[in-house]
Amino acid sequence: MDGGAEVFEVFTPRQNAVLESALRLLVEGGDRALTTAGIARAANCSKESLYKWFGDRDGVLAAVVGYQASKVRVLGPGEMPGSLSSFRDHLTRFADDLLAVLSGEASLALNRLAIGQASRADAKLGHLVLERGRRMIELRAGALLETGRRRGFLAYDDADEAYRALYGLVIGDFHVRQLLGDKLSSQEKDFKASARVAIGQFFKLYGTGATAHSTNARS
Amino acid sequence: MDGGAEVFEVFTPRQNAVLESALRLLVEGGDRALTTAGIARAANCSKESLYKWFGDRDGVLAAVVGYQASKVRVLGPGEMPGSLSSFRDHLTRFADDLLAVLSGEASLALNRLAIGQASRADAKLGHLVLERGRRMIELRAGALLETGRRRGFLAYDDADEAYRALYGLVIGDFHVRQLLGDKLSSQEKDFKASARVAIGQFFKLYGTGATAHSTNARS
């Protein structure tokens, strides 16, 4: 379905530096500032090089998305938690990370850019963001949840439903509000607190009572 | 803080017709198609009239947002539900409506437009969408929740937290995914089913066991 021939392009250091400049430009000035001339000026490179390296303006934008995604490393599973409280901490850390990443200036700027273009051109940028962003989040969350289920800390039949609840409880409308330019209240900026609340709610939905003695041996 | 002098402008039928054309243009062609010349052509009016009525292009966009918001009437509280099952039905209807509205082409197009501009110009459009859209949703949800609490069907201390959970469980990442151009799977398009699941989860979090006698046997 989706372009499977898409090979992970990797860029030279110089090109990455240019992309970094472009990203900074985008974060600071919004999409309006992200002109080819502006990028070239900010990066001290020529427009001709831009077109040679990235094809056209859209190619530059796509490369910026890929560049930013490559920076946000999806931390691997790390040491698999053995105790319930440790597992809960892992989930809370995940929620906290998620809130912080999605609230980051670079993430917001790129999501705004992709959403602004999603109405035309078959939403190439949008799909790219979904693929490099959401997909990664879902993978990490799915692995975490599956671990919890195997350990007997969680019980669910439908993994998608559980993920959906987790994401919803953690993010709520924070993301869209920030995308629209809303500023979070100082209280809402306490991501750790929000994460704790959300994970508490999530456990109320999908937690087993299995705390005391390691496992209750469900299938 | 926020511009309090903002008076609800109401437009003439002719002007509303122009805004309707503009909205259709936006939905069909994306923000790129929404040029002043395009709007004038689609609405069979002159650019001069556009500028006379709405000031400038941004004024037209703001007017379109207001026009669309005025179309989506926030249904009043209606008959206040007396029984738990009726209350639950109300909440489910609310969730279903919310999913349907946010997934509507017009809503998506306007949100995309506002988000695309949120990085510059102090996000005037974004704040407008938040004010006319999210605020209304929050009001209706808040009233529903408060009713449920007074009736003893729900128990919560922090109304914001409860609203957040409700919104998150209902919407999850549907909104952002669609904003980014993702197509919902046929299963995900069954808003009623999603609504039922989400409200079930919400009751597990905030429902009292009230009316043990009457009926709880849903699921």
Add this chain to the structure above:
DNA sequence: GCCGAACCGTACCGTACGGTACTATGAGGA
């Protein structure tokens, strides 16, 4: 029948931007 207001359609202007071409410069290699 005449007047003025509102308005349509179109022509026009200035600018901004995507994209291309050309020159200059500097580094490596024979």
Add this chain to the structure above:
DNA sequence: TCCTCATAGTACCGTACGGTACGGTTCGGC
């Protein structure tokens, strides 16, 4: 030393778009 290649810097072109101006038309009031 000379050649080649990559790249910076800049000038240039065509187009699209926001905004304005103006002539022509319709319509209500007198």
